[in-house]
Amino acid sequence: MDNHYTLITGAASGFGRCIAWKLASSRKLLLADINAEKLDEARKSCENPDRHLMWVRDLNRLDGIGDDLAACLAANKIAIEHFIHSAGVFGIQFARANEMTLVTQVFNVNLFSAMEIIRPLAQKRVNRGALRSITFISSINSRLGAKGYYTYAASKGALNAMALSLAVELAPAVRVNSVLPSIIETEMNREHFANPDFAASMRATHPLGLGRPEDVAEVVEFLVSDRARWITGQELVVDGGRFAVK
Amino acid sequence: MGEIYTLITGASSGFGRSIARKLSPSRKLILAGRSAEKLEAVRNACETPERHLLWVRDLSRLDGIGEELASLLAAKKIAIEHFIHSAGIISIQYARAIEMASVIRLFNVNLFSAMEIIRPLTRKKTNQEALRSITFISSIASRVGASGYSVYSASKGAVNALSLSLAVELAPAVRVNAVLPGIIGTEMNREHFADPDFVAFVQATHPLGFGRPEDVADAVEFLASDRARWITGQEMVVDGGRSVFAPPRAGKADGTESTATGRARHGNLDS
Numbered sequence: 427m428d429n430h431y432t433l434i435t436g437a438a439s440g441f442g443r444c445i446a447w448k449l450a451s452s453r454k455l456l457l458a459d460i461n462a463e464k465l466d467e468a469r470k471s472c473e474n475p476d477r478h479l480m481w482v483r484d485l486n487r488l489d490g491i492g493d494d495l496a497a498c499l500a501a502n503k504i505a506i507e508h509f510i511h512s513a514g515v516f517g518i519q520f521a522r523a524n525e526m527t528l529v530t531q532v533f534n535v536n537l538f539s540a541m542e543i544i545r546p547l548a549q550k551r552v553n554r555g556a557l558r559s560i561t562f563i564s565s566i567n568s569r570l571g572a573k574g575y576y577t578y579a580a581s582k583g584a585l586n587a588m589a590l591s592l593a594v595e596l597a598p599a600v601r602v603n604s605v606l607p608s609i610i611e612t613e614m615n616r617e618h619f620a621n622p623d624f625a626a627s628m629r630a631t632h633p634l635g636l637g638r639p640e641d642v643a644e645v646v647e648f649l650v651s652d653r654a655r656w657i658t659g660q661e662l663v664v665d666g667g668r669f670a671v672k
Numbered sequence: 673m674g675e676i677y678t679l680i681t682g683a684s685s686g687f688g689r690s691i692a693r694k695l696s697p698s699r700k701l702i703l704a705g706r707s708a709e710k711l712e713a714v715r716n717a718c719e720t721p722e723r724h725l726l727w728v729r730d731l732s733r734l735d736g737i738g739e740e741l742a743s744l745l746a747a748k749k750i751a752i753e754h755f756i757h758s759a760g761i762i763s764i765q766y767a768r769a770i771e772m773a774s775v776i777r778l779f780n781v782n783l784f785s786a787m788e789i790i791r792p793l794t795r796k797k798t799n800q801e802a803l804r805s806i807t808f809i810s811s812i813a814s815r816v817g818a819s820g821y822s823v824y825s826a827s828k829g830a831v832n833a834l835s836l837s838l839a840v841e842l843a844p845a846v847r848v849n850a851v852l853p854g855i856i857g858t859e860m861n862r863e864h865f866a867d868p869d870f871v872a873f874v875q876a877t878h879p880l881g882f883g884r885p886e887d888v889a890d891a892v893e894f895l896a897s898d899r900a901r902w903i904t905g906q907e908m909v910v911d912g913g914r915s916v917f918a919p920p921r922a923g924k925a926d927g928t929e930s931t932a933t934g935r936a937r938h939g940n941l942d943s
Contacts, residue, residue: 488772520841521787521790521791521794521838521841521842522791522794522795523791524787524790524791526734526784526787526788529784529787533779537826537830538772538775538776541767541770541772541775541822541823542770542772544767544770545767545768545769545770548766548767548768549768567833567837568829568833569833569836570836571836571837571838571839571840571841571905572837572840572841573837573840573841574837574841575837575841576833576834576836576837576838576841577787577834579833579834579836579837580783580830580831580833580834580837581830582833583814583829583830583831583832583833583834583836584826584827584829584830584833585826585829586829586833587813587814587815587825587826587828587829587830587832588822588823588825588826588829590814590815590816590817590825590829591813591817591818591819591820591821591822591824591825591826592767592817592822593817594817594818594819594821595766595767595817595818595819595820595821595822596767659817
């Protein structure tokens with residue numbers, strides 16, 4: 427439908443921007459991120475930039491996210507058909523020194539903001555029953571233990587489990603899935619990849635070689651499409667064979 | 673090193689109380705819970721009540737949990753060898769009506785308070801490297817979807833993933849595991865069990881029949897013992913076969929029709 431949009435959080439960089447590029451030619455996008463300037467750059471680098479909208483919002487502040495989004499939909503007279511939650515922050519924390527402020531930030535952006543966004547999208551009054559799919563960008567860290575990763579891993583494990591119950595609750599109208607990428611080079615971890623040892627260990631643990639953000643975007647495009655119309659509550663691993671050598 | 677204790681949160685009722693009673697003959701316990709009165713009653717129901725300690729604390733408020741625990745250990749000159757996080761709350765929330773305040777409260781109790789507790793327990797200065805195991809009471813709700821359960825499931829899925837990375841980080845000194853119970857009658861869900869349809873649903877979906885809190889306590893006792901010395905980062909399902917059981921089709925002649933109805937009404941309701 428004409429006024430139906432696909433909402434992508436974290437759209438100014440990394441996986442989110444790549445997903446935006448992938449979907450821009452076939453869908454109208456509502457691009458969300460914290461920084462207006464970067465978000466506008468991402469929009470302009472999409473096909474048909476004029477038909478995509480922006481929602482500038484810090485997802486670390488939970489207050490009013492749902493109301494903000496509802497107001498945005500009302501002002502633009504649009505509804506959201508697909509929601510892709512790609513916003514995410516990462517924080518290495520060791521158990522003996524974990525700080526609740528960082529834990530809160532990771533959970534606000536990675537998990538709680540998605541709950542705040544889904545509320546209005548699931549309300550008929552606000553989103554007119556338009557919602558068809560929700561896709562979370564999770565991480566294989568939800569299935570794989572690593573030192574210092576437990577806060578981040580917990581937030582992604584929470585996403586996976588939430589997707590399962592949402593899939594049951596919102597069926598048959600809405601499909602809910604998560605994508606679990608292995609480590610892929612983006613802005614978030616570029617400094618790690620600059621280290622030759624790190625890059626070498628990535629090659630050694632990924633039989634298909636290094637992944638690209640496009641590999642994630644391809645899977646998201648599939649899950650959002652009608653080709654995936656009988657797939658819900660699933661975790662799709664995109665890891666170049668990383669698990670196979672575990 | 674001072675005397676060695678096992679810390680159990682959520683010890684005043686449900687699984688926590690059952691775990692406390694199970695471990696009380698063999699270990700010294702710190703029983704943690706919100707209500708001093710209820711905790712005292714549990715302690716008195718334990719063997720050798722006088723050797724167990726109480727820590728009265730509301731885990732839905734995070735501020736100062738770690739410091740409070742650290743000063744308790746210092747004051748009593750003790751250290752924690754095993755930590756069992758059984759404190760948990762449930763809140764049915766539908767996506768269209770999620771309230772962030774109760775989401776945060778639920779995550780504080782089920783997840784974040786455990787992180788606050790683990791911090792001092794993994795510090796040499798505070799806990800003298802006494803820690804040997806952490807056991808989380810998770811739930812099969814982290815693996816089975818149900819309407820209204822997205823928030824609760826998320827908190828338990830977070831606990832599972834957390835234990836995975838903690839297991840790697842804290843090895844080889846500390847083992848970290850999660851127990852995932854099926855639906856078991858406790859104070860938390862007593863009202864559900866008052867409904868005959870629900871009872872029929874539970875009976876029909878758990879091939880081994882009704883579970884008891886003791887079934888969970890047995891698994892925890894095992895995981896917190898040296899018999900499990902080579903087990904870490906695992907999810908141990910204790911669900912009477914619930915998660916491997918494909919529910920029968922509705923309308924079959926063997927009386928499973930009511931099961932299908934109960935299932936539709938209650939989803940995969942968890943403890």
